[in-house]
Amino acid sequence: MKLIDLELHYWELYEDxxxxxxxxxxxxxxxxxxxxxxxxxxxIENYRSQGKEFIDGLSQRIRSSHYRNDYNxxxxxxxxSKEKKEKISKVFYLWVDNSNAPFDPYFFEN
Numbered sequence: 001m002k003l004i005d006l007e008l009h010y011w012e013l014y015e016d017x018x019x020x021x022x023x024x025x026x027x028x029x030x031x032x033x034x035x036x037x038x039x040x041x042x043x044i045e046n047y048r049s050q051g052k053e054f055i056d057g058l059s060q061r062i063r064s065s066h067y068r069n070d071y072n073x074x075x076x077x078x079x080x081s082k083e084k085k086e087k088i089s090k091v092f093y094l095w096v097d098n099s100n101a102p103f104d105p106y107f108f109e110n
Contacts, residue, residue, distance in 0.1 A: 001087045003095050005052055011059040013047070014088050020044050021080050023088055024059045026066050035062065036085055037077035 004020075006012040014021040020039040025032050039047070046054045065071040080088065 001084075001091050003091050005055060007052070007056060007059070011055065012088075012092060013055055014091060016087075020047070021084065021088060022055065022059065022062075022077075023080075023092075024062055026063050033066075035066065035071075036080040036088060037062070037075075038080055040076060043077070 001014055001016040004013050004015050010025055012023045014023070020043070021036060022039055022043075023034055023036040025034055027033075043054075043058065046058075062071065062075060062077075065074055
């Protein structure tokens with residue numbers, strides 16, 4: 001599992017030998033919810049051709065659909081398994097430990 005792209009505090013994109021995973025932070029009043037999905041082949045191809053701009057737009061649309069409570073109606077992405085989510089968290093915190101990125105651990109509590 002490796003972190004391949006991110007917009008700090010909003011989303012991260014990960015890849016492993018099985019696929020691509022998008023972890024999105026959704027801000028609801030005083031707390032942050034994380035939604036982590038498996039990207040399908042179309043989304044992966046769009047990322048490869050459009051880059052970070054595609055993921056920015058996709059994460060914004062998914063975040064908006066959460067507020068409207070209609071995610072399942074518009075998006076085919078499966079939720080990441082608990083095991084994958086644990087791997088993603090480890091990779092993210094390893095990245096934080098090895099970077100100079102501003103980091104507030106309370107920002108990421110669920």
